[in-house]
Every structure is written in C-alpha cells, then in structure tokens.
Amino acid sequence: xxxxxxxxxxxxxxxxxxxxxxxxxxxxxxxxxxxxxxxxxxxxxxxxxxxxxxxxxxxxxxxxxxxxxxxxxxxxxxxxxxxxxxxxxxxxxxxxxxxxxxxxxxxxxxxxxxxxxxx
Amino acid sequence: xxxxxxxxxxxxxxxxxxxxxxxxxxxxxxxxxxxxxxxxxxxxxxxxxxxxxxxxxxxxxxxxxxxxxxxxxxxxxxxxxxxxxxxxxxxxxxxxxxxxxxxxxxxxxx
Numbered sequence: 001x002x003x004x005x006x007x008x009x010x011x012x013x014x015x016x017x018x019x020x021x022x023x024x025x026x027x028x029x030x031x032x033x034x035x036x037x038x039x040x041x042x043x044x045x046x047x048x049x050x051x052x053x054x055x056x057x058x059x060x061x062x063x064x065x066x067x068x069x070x071x072x073x074x075x076x077x078x079x080x081x082x083x084x085x086x087x088x089x090x091x092x093x094x095x096x097x098x099x100x101x102x103x104x105x106x107x108x109x110x111x112x113x114x115x116x117x118x119x
Numbered sequence: 120x121x122x123x124x125x126x127x128x129x130x131x132x133x134x135x136x137x138x139x140x141x142x143x144x145x146x147x148x149x150x151x152x153x154x155x156x157x158x159x160x161x162x163x164x165x166x167x168x169x170x171x172x173x174x175x176x177x178x179x180x181x182x183x184x185x186x187x188x189x190x191x192x193x194x195x196x197x198x199x200x201x202x203x204x205x206x207x208x209x210x211x212x213x214x215x216x217x218x219x220x221x222x223x224x225x226x227x228x229x
Contacts, residue, residue, distance in 0.1 A: 035218065037164075044121060045156075045164065045207055047218040061217045095163055102218075103211045105154030105169035112163050 002027040004096050004110035011116045017084040020113045022096035027108075029077035030054050032098040035106055036070065036081045040092040048094075050102060051079055059102070086117045122147060123208055125221035131198050132229050139193040139224045141208030147219055151211040153191040155184055158205045158223075167206075168193065198228050 007021040022034065036048040049060035051070040058070045069082045079096060094113045097106030124142040131137040141153065155168040166175055168184035171191065183194045191208055208221040 044223040045209070045220040047209075047220065050218070059216060062215065097164075103151050105166045105209070106156075106164075107166045107169070107175055109163040109165070 002098070002108045004098065004108055006094075006096060006110040006113045009114040009116075011118065012086050014087055014117060014119055016086050016117075017082060018086060018115055019080055019082040020094055020096075020115070022079045022081070022110050024077040024079070024098070027098075029074060032100060033102065034070075034072070034079045035097045035099055036094065037097060037106075038092040038094045040089070043092075046092075048081070050099075053079070086115075088117050091115060091117045121222040122212055122215070122219040123210070123221035125206075125208060125224045127222070128225045128227065130227040130229055133198050133200060135198050136194065136196045137198060137226065138195075139206050139208075139226070141191040141193070141221050143189050143191075143210065143219075145189060146214040147189075147210045147212040148186065148191055149189040150213055153184065153186050153208055153210045155182075155191075155193045156207045156209065157202075158207065160204070164207065195226070200228050202226060203228050 003025050005023045010018050030053045035050045038046050051058045053072050060068050067084045072079045096110040098108045099106045152170045156164040157167050158164045167182050171186040172184040181196045185192050205223045207223045212219045
C-alpha cells in the first residue's frame with residue numbers, strides 16, 4: 001500500500017537550516033503531487049507548499065517565500081523540504097502528504113518529523 | 120487567525136450525532152472542493168472526506184460531508200469514544216494560491 005516515510009527528528013539552532021526527506025513507496029511517485037504541512041505544538045495545520053514530481057515545479061505559501069525550497073529525486077521517489085534561517089517559531093511537527101492535484105485532499109501522510117529550534 | 124473558521128470544540132454522547140462547521144469565502148470554499156481530516160492524539164492527520172462529500176475507501180459511512188455556498192459541514196453519526204480527535208477542514212484558496220485549513224475542532228465524546 002502507499003506509504004510515505006520521513007526522516008528523523010532534528011534539533012537546530014536559530015539561524016541554521018534544516019532538510020527533511022519524505023520517501024514514497026507503494027505507488028507511482030510521479031502520479032501524485034506532494035504537499036508539506038507543519039503543526040506547531042498545540043496548534044493547527046499550516047500548509048507550506050507543494051511540489052510536482054514531474055518537472056519539480058513548486059508553489060510555496062507566502063509565509064515561507066524566500067526561505068523554503070522543495071526538491072525531488074525521482075530515482076529514489078523522495079521529496080525534500082529545506083527551510084532556512086530557522087527561528088524558534090519554526091519548532092513544529094512537519095508532515096508530507098500526497099495529493100492528486102493542488103485542489104485535492106491529501107490521502108496519504110508521512111509519520112511526521114519533529115523539528116526543534118533552540119539555542 | 121485561520122482563513123477557514125471552525126468551532127474550537129464540540130461534544131456529544133456516545134451513539135449520538137454531531138456536526139462540525141467550516142466557514143470560508145468565495146475564494147476558497149465557494150470555488151473549490153473541501154476535504155476533512157481527523158487527527159487522533161499524537162498521530163498524523165487522516166483524510167476522512169474529499170471532494171466535499173466523498174469518502175476514501177475504509178472510511179465508514181458514519182462520516183459524511185456536505186457543502187453549500189461558502190460553508191461546509193462534517194457529520195459524524197453513531198459517535199464512538201474512538202472518534203475523539205481534532206478535525207480539520209481544508210481547501211484551496213484561489214486568491215492566496217495556497218491550501219488553507221480551518222483552525223481545527225476538538226471532538227469530545229462524553
């Protein structure tokens with residue numbers, strides 16, 4: 001069955017960068033877009049952006065413009081999310097989730113990656 | 120402040136029915152389909168409803184969705200203690216060119 005497996009927890013200092021991976025299996029990688037969503041402790045879901053595995057085009061949420069980069073490696077069916085200039089407010093659980101298109105629901109989610117930003 | 124508005128909490132007794140509302144605008148719910156997600160404590164969100172009222176395979180028909188104008192509603196019948204979770208609505212916002220979520224509704228089954 002379709003599965004998304006994310007990389008492990010990270011602890012970063014303010015100003016640093018992080019890069020999380022999301023490896024897909026059990027389906028055709030290029031048939032689905034990949035979203036990234038984060039959730040700060042005790043808070044709701046916040047959409048970060050989306051990547052098209054065919055060609056690698058991206059759309060980022062305005063809040064992250066300039067410090068977010070999403071890439072993909074079709075040879076390993078893996079999507080990467082890199083966030084730079086980290087601050088304490090970036091402490092959150094980060095999820096990848098696949099969707100058929102921009103407008104569709106995310107039907108398979110990764111297990112989440114905890115990122116802690118602290119000096 | 121979320122783009123989509125949900126009640127912070129709802130509650131009902133086991134076996135009863137509950138509805139969760141999600142209010143938006145013509146730029147999001149009014150022009151795009153709505154999805155609903157269930158997030159059990161300590162787990163990733165799970166898709167419950169897509170395309171306003173469709174259920175993925177494996178989701179029981181106790182869960183239903185509807186949309187009218189710029190609002191959407193999730194309904195859950197035959198409440199079980201295992202339904203206690205946070206529920207989120209989500210859709211695409213054409214003016215923001217971004218996916219948006221409601222702030223989430225915590226369901227308590229008394």
